[in-house]
Amino acid sequence: MPKVEKMDLDSSLKETITYESQMLHYGLYTAGYQRVFQADIPWHWHDEFELGYISGGSVVYQTSGLTVTLHEGDGIFINSGVLHYLHPLEPCREARLQTQFFDKSFLAGSLGSLLDIKYVAPVLDQRQLEAVPLYRSDPESKGFLECLQKGVELCSRKEEFFELRLRNLFSELWESIYRWAAQKESSTPSLRRSIEDDRIKQMMRYVQAHFSEKISVSSIAASIPISERECYRLFQNSMGITPIEYLISVRLQNAQSLLMNTNKSILDIALETGFGSSSYFGKIFRSHHRLTPAQYRNLSRQKALAAP
The missing domain is CATH 2.60.120.280 (Regulatory protein AraC)
Incomplete structure (x- = not known):
């Protein structure tokens, strides 16, 4: 049966690629x-x-x-x-x-x-x-x-x-x-692009570490530190989303993993991933996946059981 792959990410969101032989990268x-x-x-x-x-x-x-x-x-x-x-x-x-x-x-x-x-x-x-x-x-x-x-x-x-x-x-x-x-014609100086890449990765690292807490755009920006306006600009330029939309996506990704791999209650998952309540969690989850958290869990498990 094909396994669901868990990515090996460090605190900077860098994925570690495993080579079968360290002599052939x-x-x-x-x-x-x-x-x-x-x-x-x-x-x-x-x-x-x-x-x-x-x-x-x-x-x-x-x-x-x-x-x-x-x-x-x-x-x-x-x-x-x-x-x-x-x-x-x-x-x-x-x-x-x-x-x-x-x-x-x-x-x-x-x-x-x-x-x-x-x-x-x-x-x-x-x-x-x-x-x-x-x-x-x-x-x-x-x-x-x-x-x-x-x-x-x-x-x-x-x-x-x-x-x-x-x-x-x-x-x-x-x-x-x-x-x-x-x-490819470069319209952005390499040094400026490199600095912006580093900044967005630092803020993403902060969100990954604190998504279960009550965090805001101001606290995300302060992790660099930069202004809230610059924080919004960097997220929009780098990912086409707002800082809060990224925060929600991180919370949803962690909630998906808990729904698929644990028997924790919907409320416990909502609290553990920073949504605060099962009703708000359900509302956000349905808007992104067109399924309730319980429906998502059931379908995921049915898929796992049906896989050869």
């Missing part, structure tokens, strides 16, 4: 280890480059500058360090992802090598290249998506020389990614 989540989720995957980031492929259902990907809906057979490139968020399109419908992660050493070898400086660093440094969606209906994306599937096959079979073939395959894919970065 490439990770694959697929087949029996597919990312199967019924709840949102919260805002997070990682140093690795990410290439995702939708192998079932439909998923909404969001970054600070992009919101796209991807269906089975579509894919996406996520640049290193980019905050992103995933949402299954339909309530309690399992969406499956084949996700391939790799860091710069997988392509370029040592830091500061010719390949690193000439081909990898320009992509990593292009902060305006957050993500590139790849649609199965687009002829230009078709070949790229087919190569992604070859990568999954190579790593799954692990035949002789598969590491060399895998690296060669991703070197070919990287030519397209490099061109995407070269074509």
Whole structure:
């Protein structure tokens, strides 16, 4: 049975990617280890480059500058360090992802090598290249998506020389990614964008640590510290939502996990996740999921029991 994946996030919302071998910085989540989720995957980031492929259902990907809906057979490139968020399109419908992660050493070898400086660093440094969606209906994306599937096959079979073939395959894919970065015009100075990224990550870290408490926009802003107006601007620019909308999303994500994985009462979950009352919790939950918390719990458990 495919397992529901729990992300390994540290206090800065950075995801830790686990490699099968520390000598080959490439990770694959697929087949029996597919990312199967019924709840949102919260805002997070990682140093690795990410290439995702939708192998079932439909998923909404969001970054600070992009919101796209991807269906089975579509894919996406996520640049290193980019905050992103995933949402299954339909309530309690399992969406499956084949996700391939790799860091710069997988392509370029040592830091500061010719390949690193000439081909990898320009992509990593292009902060305006957050993500590139790849649609199965687009002829230009078709070949790229087919190569992604070859990568999954190579790593799954692990035949002789598969590491060399895998690296060669991703070197070919990287030519397209490099061109995407070269074509992207930067409208925001890199230093300013870097500072804004750091600030939003600090505020998200504060919300993650204190979501169960009574917190406000002023307390979120004070965690930097910046003005409330600047706090609103950064959240809107980075994620397209207000600070309170982000707080609610964090509370809902934690509530979803408790509904699926514990027998705690609705009231206890409402109190534990900062909603304060079961009636307010139910109202917010229904507005986001079109289900009551109890209905969500029941459907989630039915799905788990029905899974092969």
